[in-house]
Amino acid sequence: MANNSVKNIDSVIYHNVEDLFTVIGASEENIEKLVSAPYSYWRETFKQLIKKPLAIISLIVILLIVFFTIFGPMIKSYRVISNEDGLAEIFAPNQGWSNDHWFGTGGDKMNYYKGLDLWTVVWIGARLSLLLGLVVALIDTFLGILIGSLWGYFRGLDPIMIEIRNFVNNVPSLLLYFLLMAFLEPNFWTIVFLLTMFSWIGLAGFIRNQIIIIRNRDYNIASIALGSSAKAMITHNLLPYLISIIVTVVSTAIPAAVSSEVGLAFFGLSFSPAAGDITLGQVLTDATRAEWLSYPHLLIAPMIVLVPLTVTFFYIGLALADATDPKNHR
């Protein structure tokens, strides 16, 4: 090895330099062409994402679930909610999976879904759960980013925000849910309010930490020296850096909101099932009242949607975190 490199140096020193290179000439056409394709952030992100087989499977599962939440109740249609068009169709309870009832029928100990076709109930429930998750995730992200970036940028907000965070950490959230639901009628927007109330602060804290990390980087100091306004600093310098974090946060906030709704429903704080609003949380809660050990299909029916829904969204979030990071591109 050592000998070899010495020889090379010798050849450079003692021989004519032109012997070491071959002249290939220049082509007038190739000079004008770009060898590599122009860089596009989102295309590169997409490329990174489809490299992962698990991410593709997750996407397919999500699309399937979304498809069934829209068309599922139409494929196998039974009336499960009594309204002015007619009464709900009630069958013999505790039926297992069959051709007529793909997820079986509700158990006789269930309060709200006794004898109903669980296929229809579950997909209608998934509709509301998913919508709720989406709305809560969007509001959470909006509030989290807005307040988090302000919080990170203006240090004066620290005492107030930390006091709010302490409050949320110190008081058991279930207790506050109970107290608030005493005043609120359970409808879509009150549940959204309840679910966003405690989750945005965690997100805002996360964004704030990220902002603090990058705030004193050289390019930001240069911007300040050039006289950028606070608004321009946040929108042009800080947020683009955070885009990968934001995308990740949105997609993990959806399963988190769906899960929180299940938690609320478990303590009877969610929508009132008597009014005909079905969510996955309620179906699960109602199933736990029945004899699910003897009739496992009661528990499996909501879980078979709930578990893939949350896991795939969560996984997509993690995969997006990698894919949107510009360090992993190219």
Place this chain on the structure above:
Amino acid sequence: MGVYLIGYTLIALTVLFVIFVQLVSRKAIFKNSVQMQRIFAHPLLNYSIKRIGSALFSILLAITATFFLIRLKSEGTQICEQAIATWKQLGNLQEMYCTSLKAQLGITENWFLDLLNYYYKILPFPKTVCNVSYVSTVIGNTTIYSISNQNCRNFILDLGTIFFLGGGNNGRFVLDVISEKMIISFRVGIIAVFVELLLGYPMGIMMAKNKDGVFDKIGKTYIITIDAIPGVAYYYIWMVVFATIGLPTIYSAGNVLTYLAPALTMGFTGMAGIALWVRRFMLDEFNADYVKFARAKGLGENRIMFIHVLRNAVVPLVRSVPAAILGALLGTFYIEKIYGIDGIGGLLVSSESSSDFFVLQGIIVISALISIISYLAGDIVTAIVDPRISFSKE
């Protein structure tokens, strides 16, 4: 009298100590005594005092906010209804008795005064509290009803008396009932803490050790699953598993074997979070110079792993251990409901449905206290474990 003496002495000593520390650290006294400066002007001491101060402020804020929420929810009219039902014979005097009873409990028309009253109750001054109960005395043909103070006790932290909770608890002190329930929650919770610590750390270490290996992938899948699935759904999956292997899934206080299913459910959940952080911190340490140096010296991988890397990686992790142990006192509301454990979770639900002011308020006070104590204990444990935070001022 004894409690009063001890209580006030302790308060006086604490105040004096805080003033003393402030004076020493500002170099107003003992300017030249190195020894005194070293002990009393220690940054950790000053930091702790500041933390406790701001924490007390946070507690007061939480109590104030929830106090008004609870008051808005229910105005305490049930007290009068209850009193009227009990004292049917009283006639016109019912109203008067009812008002005096409410005043004694600290539920009046003036919410602001009630709030100040509650502040006084929870401030750490010694005070004598008596249970309010109604006594009937028969004199000749007429029965005379009167409110009397019975069962007086000395308290430092007075959380009031239970009035609506029911289940044989009416008339008892809130602090007694909460501590009774806390012990029930704690018995199950402490097993869970041991399970999560004893399984979480090895799992994280194993995952870090063969990064991207089979075990790492299985572990990651487990962690993602736990994070994603709603807790309730996940607890029921474990319940099915425990039911199939024959563990009893219905809690009974006398049978320790029945503690296992809820404790393991809690433990297996907590384990995922711990393993995730152990793995992350260990992988961070792997790139440090001292690890490369240890490798260059020719140390074995296991020795590097356990003697060098782990000791540095646990420093940010031990902070959460006191929080986990103290958190076991409050239990997990969902698991307590699923397995029918009669702990703090059950108390919370039943006090909410019966809208018992003082139990709800008491749970808030206790949980805020616990979260603050565990934060402070976390700081102290970190200082003990990390030799870089030393008790001598350089």
